[in-house]
Amino acid sequence: MTSVLLVVSSADAWTLKDGTKHPTGFWASEFIHPHIVFSQAGYDITIATPGGIAPTVDEFSLALEMNNNDQSAIDEQRAYLAALGTKLTQPVRLEDVKADDYDAVYVSGGHGPMEDLAVNEKIGEIFTTLLLNQNKVVAAVCHGVGALLPAKNVDGTWPFVGRRITGFTNEEETALGFGDKAPWLLESRLRAAGADFFGGAAFGPHVIVDGNLVTGQNPASAQPSAEAVVKALSSVAAK
Template identity: 65%
Template structure:
């Protein structure tokens, strides 16, 4: 049997800032593409899901020259990859209807969108709680996608990720991109406050934390490496 992985993408196309304004966003292109490529190469059976089954919106900033080292070939390749997956991205599975028992792993992609929807979404909370509780399954997330761990709840109401080592986009990195002063809350700070054993690496450099069956990546550069780490962890099960 092939390994079944649930890839969760934000359904939000804007992030509500602390002044009430809407910051256009969505999912970060490379944080979906690179893991999808890794999971495809590993032969995984990939299911893409979003809240409500809405078609996800790619954050156009993630495809800008400034965010891709002025490498137009890379931008063109990313756009082509997304176009190739057009049908699957246009009709994702409804996250709320997912049965966690059907999957060996879940991986939550990033972009600022998860700060808007997945950070307060009971459906993803249920999925990550269930999979984390099975030592033979793996929970993975990258960058702002780690916000999807926040709504997880154990039966006693506690946060199942308390005491676990993890990472996400750091408060320093949010400051460097200029959005920290406008953010209603910061992910690293929220994860620490919830009881996560937060670990961070150098700004915008690849950094992955593996703690048992939990795999998290810090930023866009960590998307591919975190997906590869998830594949390795599952291979060891």
């Protein structure tokens, strides 16, 4: 059975430029939509967080204004998360994961990854290991793309230099009111690291597939980026 490691931030706050803590966590739809896609594909899904800490959903992701003022959509998301029970509330410790046990790794978003996964050596190791195997897929969406940053080759270089990547853009961060508050901006940091960064229309679906690397820009890109992972793994299976 195809196995996917679904990585979620365990941070419940994001430290801003002025040192204040902004309540955050994982973005509901950026976890739920990929989980649904992978479940429907029949994959064995392992949910992991740094420290095995129960992840916190960002309540802003369940606000009416973030869900087209559709309370039923919010209720459905809360019900989906609750139905996962201990699979979500007692995740696997990321530190205990063996990269070779998985066919793909997917990092969901929310501002949480900016606090922990963007500086997490273990997720960097997992990305580096799987990226080297063209039969495996590495993927992330929105701020989860920040988890690519700690990846390192044996010689210390970044394995994603020159790769086509997308993620939450500076334009989108500014629109949310964090452009001048964030300690660093994801797009800027990825470009500085050597990524060939491409942003699509603000808050619209945008996915980039570069070899066995899949990245999605924002919440609207969660489902299509997960579908791109399934397509990539299906292509490998068909060989």
